[in-house]
Amino acid sequence: MEIIKFEKIDSTQIFAKNLKTPEPWLVVLAKEQTTGRGRGRDFWYSPKGGLYFSVILPKSNIEDLQTLTIIAAFIIGKYIKEKFNLEPFIKLPNDVYLNGKKVAGVITENVIEVKEVKFSAMGIGLNTNIARFPKDLENTATSLKIELGKEVDNEKILKEIIEGLKEQLKVISE
Amino acid sequence: MKIKIGEKIYDIEIFEEEEEGKIKIRVNKKEFIFGEEKEKEISIPRVSLPKRNFSKKEILAPIDGIISEIFVQESNFVKKNQKVLTLSSMKMENELISEFEGKIKEILVKKGQKIKKDEVLIRLI
Numbered sequence: 404m405e406i407i408k409f410e411k412i413d414s415t416q417i418f419a420k421n422l423k424t425p426e427p428w429l430v431v432l433a434k435e436q437t438t439g440r441g442r443g444r445d446f447w448y449s450p451k452g453g454l455y456f457s458v459i460l461p462k463s464n465i466e467d468l469q470t471l472t473i474i475a476a477f478i479i480g481k482y483i484k485e486k487f488n489l490e491p492f493i494k495l496p497n498d499v500y501l502n503g504k505k506v507a508g509v510i511t512e513n514v515i516e517v518k519e520v521k522f523s524a525m526g527i528g529l530n531t532n533i534a535r536f537p538k539d540l541e542n543t544a545t546s547l548k549i550e551l552g553k554e555v556d557n558e559k560i561l562k563e564i565i566e567g568l569k570e571q572l573k574v575i576s577e
Numbered sequence: 578m579k580i581k582i583g584e585k586i587y588d589i590e591i592f593e594e595e596e597e598g599k600i601k602i603r604v605n606k607k608e609f610i611f612g613e614e615k616e617k618e619i620s621i622p623r624v625s626l627p628k629r630n631f632s633k634k635e636i637l638a639p640i641d642g643i644i645s646e647i648f649v650q651e652s653n654f655v656k657k658n659q660k661v662l663t664l665s666s667m668k669m670e671n672e673l674i675s676e677f678e679g680k681i682k683e684i685l686v687k688k689g690q691k692i693k694k695d696e697v698l699i700r701l702i
Contacts, residue, residue, distance in 0.1 A: 465640050465671075472668035496668040511669040516658070516676050518639045 404565060409433040414440050415457035416512060419524040427461035430565065439528055440510060447508060448540055452532035452548070454557045458565060460523040460572070465515065467575045468523055471568065472497055472511040474575075475525060478567035479507045482560065489550055499529075504545035506530050527564065531555050585633070634677045634701035642666035644690045649699070653681050661699060664692070677701050 405426065412418055415431040417438075422429075433456070436449035449455050460468060473496050480491040480499050483506070492500040499507035507529040514522040530546035532554045547555050590603040602609045646663040649655055655675045664671045679701035686698050 469640070469666060469668055509668075513669055513671045514660075514674060515639050515671050516674045517637070521674070 404428070404430060404562065406430045406432050406561075411435040411437065413438045414526075415455055416440055416510065416524060416526040419457040419459060419526075420512065420514075420522070422459070425459045425522060425524070427459055428565065428569065429459045430456050430561070431458075432456040432561065436528075440526065447528040448536070448544065449528060450533060452534065453546070454529040454531045454560055455527075456561060457524045457526040458568065460511070460525055460568075462520055463523070463572065463576060465513065465518065465520055467572070468511055468513060468520065470575050471572050472509055472525065474571050475509045475511075475527065475564075475568060476507070478564055478571065479509070479527070479529060482563055482567070483507075483547070487547065487551055487555070489547075501545050501547075501550050504543055506545050506547065506550075525568070529560065529564075531557050531560065634679050635697045636661060636673060636675060636677075636699040636701070638664060638692045638694055638696045638698055639673070640664070640666045640669075640671065641694050642671065642692060644686050644688055644692060644698075645670070647684065647686070647688055649681055649684070651681050651684055655679065655681060655701065662686075673698070675699075675701070 407429065409432065412433040414436055415433050419425065419431045435451045436447070436455050439447035439449035439455060460471070476493050476497045476499055480493050483489050483491045483499070483501070489501055491506070494500055497509040498505055507527065509525060509527050511523065511525045513520050530544060532548045533546035534548060535541070536544045588605050592601040592603070599610055642664040644662060645665040647661070649661050655661060655678065657676065657678045658674050660672055661675050662673050664673060681699060682702045683700040684698070685700070686692055692698065
């Protein structure tokens, strides 16, 4: 798996969108984002400790990308449930909650000419090893560390999510 | 008689001309007259359906969604591959780029508007 790693970046999605030769399944990973994006103009709080990445998706049918975006939240939810024995809740279309607080979000951005998808990148923000949130977020956001009381392996989770996405896209496109 | 090509409907009427062997075909009020010898030389689709009707410069919605940003204005010139608007579908942000170069004749949507797949969003000339 090819990964471009950053200590700190404005947004992995912005970097992915500006790649000259975006190869499918290339991952852009950052330890910290200064302007992490959610859907629309939403901001994704991205301090050190969390898992923030974008993955270039292979050129696919737009409806398949839409399905994959919803399924991404399920892949993350399922992983959290199975590996950490927590009870995640998926808020459609693309957020994952734990104990009523947001733990992960997914955004897919496409560039489309007529009906052909020229470029597609999925950005995922997963609050993993964040010890605490600022006051304005502490009632709405949580992390795996807060819920589990221990740290998790970000790179391992990243690999599992990418594998899950690859498998699902294969199924969807068939 | 109506013929649908792509999304456009052509109103076609055929008349026999008084002059022997000539046929008049009216396509959306435009008239074309054919003689027997001409029919052999010129293919009917090329004559009766002008090329510009086949290459309508329209930007269509690829999917249902809401217009979240419009980056151009009427009478602006756009280049091929220029970003014209962003369409948010429930789970995605879709940046639409123009496949044409041209002047924007009409923007048929507003920011925040809900649109359906295949709806015409922008017309260029």
